[in-house]
Amino acid sequence: MIIGAEELIQRMNSSGAAFDPETIRAVDKVYPVRISDYYFSLIDWKDPTHCPIYRQCIPDGLELEDSQKEDPLNEFRYEVSPFLVHKYYSRAAFFCSNICRMNCRHCTRKNTVMSNRIADKTALAPAVAYIKAHPEITDLLLTGGDPLALPMDLLEYYLAGFRPVVNTIRIGSRVLVTDPARITDELCDMLAQYHPLWVFTQFNHPREVTKEAAAACDRLLRRGIPLGNQSVFLKGINADADTLTELYTKLIGIRVRPYYLYLCDKVKGTAHFYADYKQALDVMEHLRYRLPGYAVPKFIIDADGENGGKVSIEPNHILEETDDHLILPGRTEGTTVRYNTASH
């Protein structure tokens, strides 16, 4: 079951939590409430307002109060055929859905894709024709919304259409986190026919790494589908080294590779989640000491503007540079090491 605004109000009444039903109704009119039963069941009702699950799925009056742009990244500026966006040289993205199993309150597309546009089958042929005419495109991202929230036959229609014209297909989906029971054996068997296929998901907090989510990941992995994770750095949810250390330790434990950690985009309705990039760099530095290298994601800023795009930002590790040596961070936190650069 998907929980909408009125069902949510009823459930919150029975939870005994303090809330204002009119705020939920007002936010719902602009940014609709959609929560899977499963994700709702993870809320900690003893302390809901500090619960990372609650904060990602329950509307907040602050969503109506910020004055950011609705679509700073303007992804559809690069739309080359209906729902096909070609922004990066070798990669294209096809927006095959505008629905999700949950409307995440921090979603970067809350003002655009999810509110007003949906692809249909007629979008496939022109998209395939464009890709055929642009052999530099080797990788296709199916995105939305959430492609794994589509009916299986429609998803397969898109996969079968795109399979012959690209090297790799990626699916961006949060269903593994928000409604893992949807990752059925039947769905996994279907996906496995379209290799090489990758799935990228979005775990943001260790509490989301449940036994149900781990089992859904395992079903995909057993079909040879590699899994990557793209977290968002969210104030009040995961913007600290302890939480992310625990999250990434759990993710590699279920064989999901931490890939990106995004700074939250400056999108209207999400300002209450922004954390400073300097704070994120500081957290990244701690993660480098605390985690195996393959568990540390790249930290990414998605820059807007004419030449904007995803940029990986690293803490500066050259503390001092001369003609014959570098001073670098040492093996343990707070230490430094001198590295001689002279050839002899």
Ligand code: SF4
């Ligand atoms: S699942 Fe993804 S696209 Fe859908 S609301 Fe959440 S963040 Fe946005």
